[in-house]
Amino acid sequence: MQKIKGSCLCSAVSFEVVKTFDKLFFCSCDQCRQITGSAFASNLFVTADGFSWLSGAEDIVRYQVPGRDISKTFCRICGSGVPWSSGDGSKVVVPAGSLHEEPVVGERTRIFAAEQPSWSLRLEQINTHPGFPE
Numbered sequence: 193m194q195k196i197k198g199s200c201l202c203s204a205v206s207f208e209v210v211k212t213f214d215k216l217f218f219c220s221c222d223q224c225r226q227i228t229g230s231a232f233a234s235n236l237f238v239t240a241d242g243f244s245w246l247s248g249a250e251d252i253v254r255y256q257v258p259g260r261d262i263s264k265t266f267c268r269i270c271g272s273g274v275p276w277s278s279g280d281g282s283k284v285v286v287p288a289g290s291l292h293e294e295p296v297v298g299e300r301t302r303i304f305a306a307e308q309p310s311w312s313l314r315l316e317q318i319n320t321h322p323g324f325p326e
């Protein structure tokens with residue numbers, strides 16, 4: 193099975209995961225917006241046997257949202273979001289932006305779209321530059 197790697201920004205925390213995912217979820221719920229500080233979280237889900245830590249498990253800090261199956265796990269050095277085990281531990285939630293290679297994704301789905309802020313709608317219509325604007 194083909195694997196790809198991912199890490200936090202400072203590389204203390206790194207992992208390996210399967211390259212192919214059934215689904216990618218863009219979640220705009222209140223918790224995901226606060227957790228990411230952005231319009232939505234971009235999360236891939238994988239079964240636990242398709243995921244392994246390579247380094248830095250001791251550098252991970254976890255915040256559990258009270259009463260919900262939502263966690264924020266992050267590198268204590270650089271603050272980047274890193275993967276976390278959901279609920280019963282059978283699934284690992286992988287922040288898509290932490291991957292070093294492009295995953296193969298079967299289906300992309302937006303959830304909690306009703307909670308998406310208006311400033312993040314119609315992204316395909318805004319001024320776009322390949323890097324910093326000239």
Ligand SMILES: [Zn+2]
Binds near residue numbers: 203
């Ligand atoms: Zn880090």
Ligand SMILES: [Zn+2]
Binds near residue numbers: 219220221225
């Ligand atoms: Zn969410």
